[in-house]
Amino acid sequence: MAAPSESLDARVDPLGEAPVASPVDPRAEALVYALRRDLLVAEYSEERLLSLVSESARRACLQGYTAAAAAELNARIEAADSVDPADSVAPAIANPADPAGNANLSVPADPAATIALLFFAGEPVSEARLAAVFSQLGVAGLKTLGLVTETGSGYFRAALSLTPLQMRGKTPGETVNTWFISDLDDHLRQKAARQDHVMGIGGATRALLKQLPRGSFGSTSADNSPSQPEPFTSALDLGTGCGVIAVQLAQFSECVVATDTSDRALKLARLNLRLNAISSVTLLQGSLFQPVAGQRFDLIASNPPFVITPGGSDYEYRSSGFSGDGLVQQLLTGVPEHLRPGGEFVSLINWEVHWGSDRFARPASWVERLAGVHTWLIAREVMAPLDYAMMWARDGGSAQHSSEFDTRVTAALRDFQERKTVAVVMGSVRIIAAETKHSHRAATITGQLAAGDVGDELSRIHRLAVQLENLRLQQFLGHHFITQGSPQEHRRYRPGQESPNKLWLSVASPFAQQFEVDPLVAAAVGASDGDLTLGQIAAALAELFSVPAAECYAALHTEFLELVWAGVLVTEIQQ
Secondary structure, eight states, X not given: XXXXXXXXXXXXXXXXXXXXXXTTSHHHHHXXXXXXXXHHHHTOOHHHHHHHSOHHHHHHHHTTOOHHHHHHHHHHHHHHHTSOGGGOBOOOOOOTTSTTOOXXXXXXXXXXXXXXXXXXXXXXXXXXXXXXXXXXXXXXXXXXXXXXXXXXXXXXXXXXEEEEEEEEOSSTTOEEEEEEEESOOHHHHOSOOOTTOOOOSOHXXXXXXXXXXXXXXXXXXXXXXXXXXXXXXXXXXXXXXXXXHHHHHHHHEEEEEEEESXXXXXXXXXXXXXXXTOOSEEEEESSTTGGGTTOOEEEEEEOOOBOOOXXXXXXTTTBOSSSTTHHHHHHHHHSGGGEEEEEEEEXXXXXXXXXXXXXXXXXXXXXXXXXXXXXXXXXXXXXXXHHHHHHHHHHXXXXXXSHHHHHHHHHHHHHHHHTTEXXXXXXXXXXXXXXXXXXXXXXXOOSOBOSSOXXXXXXXXXXXXXXXXXXXXXXXXXXXXXXXXXXXXXXXXXXXXXXXXXXEEXXXXXXXXXXXXXXXXXXXXXXXXXXXXXXXXXXXXXXXXXXXXXXXXXXXXXXXXXXXXXXXXXXXXXX
């Protein structure tokens, strides 16, 4: 996997087989700027796309059936075309981020529908309509950038994906519209991907975006962590692909470095940085931490090629070249020397479970040897080797029941058997650089990730829990706890019973989780409004429930710490 670290500024190579301008070519930079103007004028955004196509049609489209989405988009285009020409012009807009300033640009009504028809539904679009919608870039510019290919009879089809994405902005509550060019998504390609395929915005990317913190919440040893994060000074996107994570990090950090081993991925990443008017990201080529040797960062984010494949040979975007889960081991063990004090690492990972071992045995053995860090391993899904092999064979575009599919699955199963792999865990890891003690936690959380962004919440939970774990019992009992995230208490009764036979608490964020509790713990959580310390609450409940005070203190200490990890409780440390 290792490759020499190098800048791409001096390199000009095509993206694919067709003649395509490199993003470092001044000609290409002007074309990308023109494309940005066209997308802004068309008001093509993720929110707009969601309004153009029904949920059922979008879902069907992403599963490979594009006809319904195409029909809805064509209907919108026809309806817009039937309007009086005097009323069918989209308003000109000003783009303060672009040096050209205001421009009186006019395009046909509902140009976003045409863009969606081409790049989301994958339908051919006429040259005349493309010329009208992309008035700044032009059809020739679309071809030069490699975005379209001619199908004949004056029609063009998407050759690359162009996907809108709404991201978090620089300030809380702010959003920004972005766009990303990548190789064709699965539902548009509908065949096996090329070996150096550069993936667009998939489910894993979206999951990682949601889990990134906006800024630093300070040290894990201080008792006055800020309620609002402070902006990062530096951030690293390890394995950037087409640059999605790097563009998001640019909203959170003054300077960003993004790395990848793939030359093609870095070209597309540079293209996307220009498309989104991002100048604070440096792109470097190389394996893992090699390109940033000796450097430290406030935040490191990674969606690495973690898929476990036979001999490590597979598509570049998902396979590392390491055997088994060797990439994850190398990744985790290299983190500490690249984090600044209090810095944070967030990554999606897969790892193997070997015969006779606990599901966390392998990653735990790697991180437990690391000094000066707090790690939090989260198992999200455990898959049998056969299910895992079949899933990734389909993901690569191999048709089920085809000889290629059978070959891939058989090879994967043989590879797993050689290492006595009985399961594969799909999950994530968070690491915080510690200034004093270090700690390691592993948990299985299968509940759904909350709908909104939860990165700040996860970071606060991790830091608070680490602080509380290091306290003596009396110090812990001295804190004022408060419920957060609107936890719900549930009770189950048998017919005719006055008392419930089961009590549990549920919370929806950051993950949907349920916790069975006894009446004493439920009462203590209910009383946690910040007025009394946990020790005061425990003393009162010990008397009420006729429980020895020492037993009550110990039980609430254990249960409350788990509820802090779940995001149910916070203390005055983070108010």
